[in-house]
Amino acid sequence: MNQPRVRFAPSPTGALHIGGVRTALYNYLLAKKLKGTFVLRIEDTDQTRYVPGAEAYIQASLEWCGLIPDEGPSYGGAFGPYRQSERKDIYAGYVQQLLDKGWAYYAFDTAEELEAIREAEHAKGNQGFKYDATVRLQLKNSLTMSKEAAEALIASGHPWTVRLKVPADEVVVVEDLIRGAVAFQTNELDDKVLLKSDGMPTYHLANIVDDHLMKITHVIRGEEWLSSTGHHVLLYRAFGWEETMPAFAHLPLILKPDGKGKLSKRDGKRLGIPVFPLSWESDNPEDAFVGFKETGFDPAAVINFLALLGWNSGTEQEIFSLDELIDAFSLEKIGKSGARFDFDKAKWFNEQYIKGKDNAVLAAQLMPLAKERSYRADLPFLEQFCGLMKERVTFYQDFFEEGYYFFEDVHTYDLATVQKKWKPERRAAMDVLRDSLTQLPDFTHEAIKKAVESFMESAQLKFGDVLPILRIAVSGTMKGPAIFEMMELLGKEEIVKRLSAAFDVFDQNV
């Protein structure tokens, strides 16, 4: 009867931060674990902070990660609309309920007036002015004036808000699934604005109403919400919905890789690491940044990394597919303290995922990148190329950045090694080797190896004399896959061409 329903409710005020992705992930995992529903709800009640494109970005990010909502603005569902800005009328009715029950009141103090009071109080040494039970009877609201006066003020067009009337001298206890019981003294809680003067609800009101209407059973959100959960419980009580109130779980935050505080967009720029799933374009270069995707991450690796940042299965398993995560997931295993963002670990996960992939799968994935660079877009070729490269790359881009010589001429030779290994007096012998390769009927790595070995014997040379030369002639560098296999993949014609060209270069540089 109690169908689990879980929601991810971001605000479209910019790109979805990696911490937001993790919140979405945990929501998704719990929903799937409980065979429930994963809802995406867009909390766009602040018109001043709305950023065009942010909602699309959020959706694209979730989809890239494989966290597909079951319900949401563009996924349909029986509990819509899923954008709060489209639910304005719904909230109005609930605000009226609260007003009628005496749980809320009209407040006529403007934001400017309150700001002035705050400043004055601050000057007097009171750093924490709150609009609460101790001061509400001294302020301009429907509690301090007659019903007629209040109505007249509203009719006159004076701006007004609706505030929650927090009861005095009570204790509200939140049972957090991660932290246990957390108690709040109502005397510490302020009379939160529920309905703003522009007619939009605040987060607090919209959130409670929507979670109730959408039959949400579990609220999993960042720790920054823990302090307002006392208000939220009060709101459930005010509406008479305490029986069906969702369970709460407040997630620890993701912290900066260095220094203090939570991870921010700035850290990505400062440290040259991605902190968002996808790139974000902006006219202002200060606001633009590259994402995990564009850095060359596999989404499964990002998900795996994020899942283990603050959660663990209790086993020693580190690599988890999304399905395995669903299977192993439980809220109780989520840690309580903030987790530092560790980019080295993220890279390690990506390496594991790339290495673990089938060459054919990898080749298909790399195809678009190859085309982008106008590289040879030949699936069987790419497949073998992946087999040779996948154990030495971190990002998808590395395949082409480090293995460019599989697609174009060598542009840089490791001359330091050339100077050590290239003996001009052996040029004639090396030409003989090159020509002997031309004669090979099957240009396989076994045949090449055999040919090189017999050459070394007749020329009285050792591997150390010949292999580095071949390697640099073919790829320009001492790093890379097995030399004979590289030669086989590149083909006889190309190899002979490269050897001739390289030997000339070597002669000139010794």
Add this chain to the structure above:
RNA sequence: GGCCCGUUCGUCUAGGGGUUAGGACGCAGGAUUUUCAUUCCUGUAACACGGGUUCGAUUCCCGUACGGGCUACCA
């Protein structure tokens, strides 16, 4: 300032009244690979501090310190 949350290797963490405090990343060394990388092995390194409770605390309690969050007509 007030309220709330937290604190095990550099980092992510397991554990839990008596353990050689385990794993992973990173780092260092070695083996294999006549390159690089992979793989494998080894090493490095932690219970914030002070009081209790207890035969015994890293584990339970209380303080302190430190870190984090909130303290808006932002979410």
